[in-house]
Amino acid sequence: MRFWDIWICLAVMVTVTSNPAVASESINAAGQGPVLTIRQIDAQTSDTGEKSDVLYAFTMPMMHALPQTTYTTSTIWTDGVVEFTGVLLTDMLDTIAVSPNLVTAWAINDYMAEFSPDDVGWGVALIAHSMNGQPMPVREKGPLWIVFPYDASVEYRSDYVFSQSIWQLNRLNVE
């Protein structure tokens, strides 16, 4: 079932990406438009990836269709223990069959963080779409938020990991 879901997703994505204008402007949090766009960039060329072509554009239903992972953890930005559900960055990259040397993640407000396979949190970086089972609006760091299992290890409570915890995520550039 999941397999087929993914291929449906990819088919949709292809159709969406065929019109980049629509994709880039579809920033409605309601979920009809794409919530995450992925570009392949050359390490030498761009800094924001704006010039590159969009490889994939994921809508919220597509995010739900990908392999789901759930963390229950506290964060320094929330009160008490909360439950995050989303797609592991690595699962996402596996789905689109890329194995990049570097991933730059961008927020709506153009905050950026880099992810390298050497990073401590590489394997556990989760692109969360729900908190406590609810979708997250932009006012509450949504719709997508990269989180880590902070409680699991002190390693995930470092400044570096915190700086990688990008909220209001909307773009990924892979190199």
Add this chain to the structure above:
Amino acid sequence: MSNDTHISQAGLENFDVLKPNAIKVARLSALAAVLLLCFLALASLALEVYTKLEDLRGVSTDNAEWNFSQVEVDYFRMRSEIGAASATDRTSVQAAIQAFDIFYSRISIVTGGPYISHLLNDPQTATSLGAIQTFLDNWATRIDAGRVGSADEISNFAQDISAIQPDVRRISVYGLQAIVTSADHRRQEIANTLLRLAIFTTVTIVVLLVSSLFLFRFNQLSERSEAKTRMINKRLSTVLNASLDAILVMDYDGNIVEFNTAAEVIFGYSLDEVIGQPLAEMIVPEKYRKAHNAGMDRFRETGKMRVTGSGRIKLSAINKNKHEFPIELTLDMLQEGGETLFVAFIRDITLEVVSQEELVAARDRALAGERAKADFLSVMSHEMRTPLNGIIGTLALLEDTELTPKQRESIAAMRASATLMQHHVNDVLDISRFEAGKSIVNEEIVDIDQLVSEIVAEIADQAHTNRNSVSYSWSHERCDAVITDRHKLRQVLNNLVDNANKFTRDGQILVEIEASEPTSEQIVLEFRVFDTGIGIHSDDLDRIFNDFETIDSAYTRAVEGVGLGLGIVRRLVQALGGQIGVESTENTGSMFWVRLPVRKSELNWNAAPKETRNAPIQLQPMKILMVEDNQINRYVLREMLTTSGHYVDEAENGQLGVEAAEAKRYDVILMDISMPVKDGVVASTEIREGTGRSANTPIIATTAHALPHEIEKFRAAGISDILKKPIEKAQLFGKLATIQAHQINPKQRQEHAMGQTDVDIDRIQEMTDQLGQTAMKALIGRFSTEADTIVDKMNDPASKSADVLELVAEMHKVAGSAAALGVAGMQKQLNIMEHCGKTGDLDRLWIEAEDLQTLWGNCKAKLTELELL
């Protein structure tokens, strides 16, 4: 000082008394406690530092500076977006709304962060926050309601956004300030913690320093104490190893922990060989090992030990070569500090035991020699006295026959020689008797004056030969008869006077007698025998009374004899409870003194029996069985008895004696002891145990064996008396008289009457001499009438009903006459009857009366024979 190494440390530690310094220990404990506290504090501080470092490592807050700086960034983006928004361009409005959402999100992050409380503390900042919050809530509601789209609304939105600009600025700035303050605070905290860590570290170092100081001091003290202990140990080891006795120390399990030099010498082991080894296997002989181990086990169970503390005990031990030897052991137990130790002091007593055994052997040999000597003397005396018996007895018989004066002279000489020889034999026998320790003192009444006069008289002839004059005198009052052993006293004085005569030529011999306190019960007699002879050298004075030394002295060598004389004298005097001594000047003379305690006789000395040598005791004829193997002795004895009117049967050995005693009734049996076939003791036993006619007849042993231990044997065999050979008449008849006096059996009496003459011929002769034949005849005639009357009366059955007392009175009268006239048989018989009458024994009286007639008939025949009737 290699000896020092012999003391193993393990063993000697137990002798140490290391008194632990309580204060020192307490101080150390306190230090240790402080140290422990310091370490705990350090540990807790280290934990704190670690936690803080961990806190620093693990960031609990987001990058606050970034967030606060972004507040203004997001604000201005929102402001720029709203400035670009136009009511006609829906996308621009959407962008503005998204910028608002982002600002909204930023503010919520800032207010939800750790610095909000700090921000709220400042009233102005709190007001600014409130303004911003109001703006956000207001416009969020409007946006959500979809009201933002018109130009007015966009304009209002832009205005409101501009309005909050100072508030946003304030929060941004103040937030950064708060962050800086907080960072300072945190640094301060860490600095404080580190400071505390430093302080505690310093304190710990100080405490450690003090501790090490204390430990150093303690170490110094214990070193000093150890040195002291070493010195004590050294001293002790010197003492131990200088000891001649082996000293072994064992632990509770019986293993050797100590072994001194003497122990090494005695047991042959070196120290290294025995340390830690069980004592039992090293020195206890295998046969005692079980007992030893049992003893140790018993000790461990009960805590009691038989050998410990019980003084010196003698045991055996083995050395390295398994050689067993005797030891003397003292074992003690030490309990020190909960540890039990045994200390054994052991001495090898092999030499002592050997020398003791040698002493015992020497003593045994000496005793055996003594016994042999005594046996020899005893046999000798017998062998010599038996022939002497024969000689002296025969000479006595010879003297009684008709002899020429020359013959009589020769016989006297022979008798003197024989007597001298007998004297020597008796000396030897006396010694052996004294050696046996049983010299019996026969007390009797002795007239001292008479005794001394006899002794002086007896020596007179010999004194004359030496041209000496002999005399005696009382220095004060003379005393009456006393009670002492006549024979022994006579021997003593004889000896002394004899000696005085031997060593004196042309001199004087004086016996002086002194009786002190002659009036009291106890009298002390002192005899002093003076002579004017050669005297005794002062060096010899102390020795002359000794037994065998005297033999070598010039004094005794100069004269004939065996030299035992003075030794015997000393013994005799001692037996009599007296003392003897001598004072002498060489070439001037000697004075022997004898001090003798005696009892005063209650009887007048005149009443004392005189020497009865020539006064034969009057006896009624007796039937006597003589058992004697020696022909000469038989002859002598037979002659003595038959001449006195006795009937004698002879048996040549014990067996024949037993047979004779079986067949015939005798009044007395004279039994020789040493005989062939059957000796006297066995024969006597058989006679007594048999049922023969003489089974109850008194037996008198005749023997030269007069040693005390034999007498008991005789008594056990039923022998009632002893006659010492050579037999003297007086003694023989004395004993016979005693026996006769006890024989009151009527039947025996009848037998007596049958063969008795019952007439005292000497008495009758004496009276006849005094009164003349006619007068005597008249007296006898009158007595005959009285006797007839009483005999008739006693034969008359009517008398049996008569007054017995009248008869007794008559018998008394007749008995008196019989005594006066020497009709002894009648007198005796009448006395018996008189006694029976007086005591009321009438049956016996009439039986005796029957004998009286026979007796009187015999007497009449005898008197007729004497032509007096």
